[in-house]
Amino acid sequence: MSGLSTLAGLSVPMRALGALAAECGNLPAPTVGLTPIFPERLELSLHNGLGEFEVWRVALGVRPDQVEFGEQAGDTWVLKAFAPYAGAEVRLIAYGPTLDTMRAVAGDGGGDA
Template sequence: MSGLSRLAGLSVPMRALVALAAECGHLPAPAVGVTPIFPERVDLALHNGLGEFEVWRVALGIRPESVEFGEQTGDTWVLKAFARYAGAEVRLIAYGPTLASVRAVAGDGGWDA
């Protein structure tokens, strides 16, 4: 059994996660992912809109121009960025509704007042 197939093979992202919890415990809680597929990475996913992304971006020292923007399924915006933290690669990702989908739910048809 290789080192990467053992839990100990994930020590780098798990140490980073412990450091994040200690230093950024006041920030919104993300969904956390650690996998032997990317043994040096911890994923932080925010599913409550895009606003939480910004506070995490600042805390991780990610430059605004490093953020990638995308659209998923036509009604969800996605922000993604990478940082190095406590020896691990951190992938920060957030999902939020597009403006059109928010307006559709609100029923205003997209017209400005």
């Protein structure tokens, strides 16, 4: 059996996660993803808005121009970035409502002013 299809094959991102927990334990808790499909990758997903992305971006040393912006389903903004950390490739991703979505929730109908 290949080392990549075992739990031991995910040791690189697991070590990176341990290092992040020790060094950045005060940051917002992300959803954590590990997969044998990308055995060197640690995915950190943030689902409580885009503000949490910024503190993680700074902690990982990602420059603003390295951040990718996208839109999902017309009502969600997505920020993505990659950064090397403790031998792993960290994929940082955050989801947050668009301005129109926030306006609609606040009751002003959304749309441009």
